[in-house]
Each structure stands twice: as C-alpha cells, then as structure tokens.
Amino acid sequence: MTKMNFLTEPPQGDDITDYDEQNLVTYLRLLDAEAEGADWREIVRIIFEVDPDVDTENARLIFSSHLSRAHWMRDNGFRHLLQMR
Numbered sequence: 001m002t003k004m005n006f007l008t009e010p011p012q013g014d015d016i017t018d019y020d021e022q023n024l025v026t027y028l029r030l031l032d033a034e035a036e037g038a039d040w041r042e043i044v045r046i047i048f049e050v051d052p053d054v055d056t057e058n059a060r061l062i063f064s065s066h067l068s069r070a071h072w073m074r075d076n077g078f079r080h081l082l083q084m085r
Helices: 018-022 024-035 040-048 056-084
Strands: none
Touching (some): 018 056, 024 040, 040 056
C-alpha cells in the first residue's frame, strides 16, 4: 500500500472539493474510529501514518482538521454528493 499525501488541513467551505472526494474513505475511517472511542494518537498513526510522539502539534492538527471535515461531510456534504450523482 502506498502512503497517502494528506494536507495538514483539508480545504474548507460549503462545497465538496476534489480533496474531499479523494478522502471519503479516510473520513469514514475517522468517524468509525471516533465512534469506537479510539485514542486520537492511535488514529493518526494508523490513518495518516504520522507519529504523534515526534510531531505532536502537526499530528493533532491533521487529526482534528480532518475529523472536523469528516463531521461536515456526514452532516452536510453528503447532500452535495447526492446532487452530483
């Protein structure tokens, strides 16, 4: 498996971006991990392949910004996906 290239923060806004479409599975994995109560450090290691012990601030930002976007996709973005199809 090849390592994904993630932005530190996904693009924001009220429209689905190409980045969002490319990372739908990532967003689903984040939401599943959150629902299971997984520790954010474990999540960032597995999903983003970032070591939070080496770069805690960056790891936390990658995690929190992508989780926030995953929440937006779950709560709002899916409507845009349905309209696109």
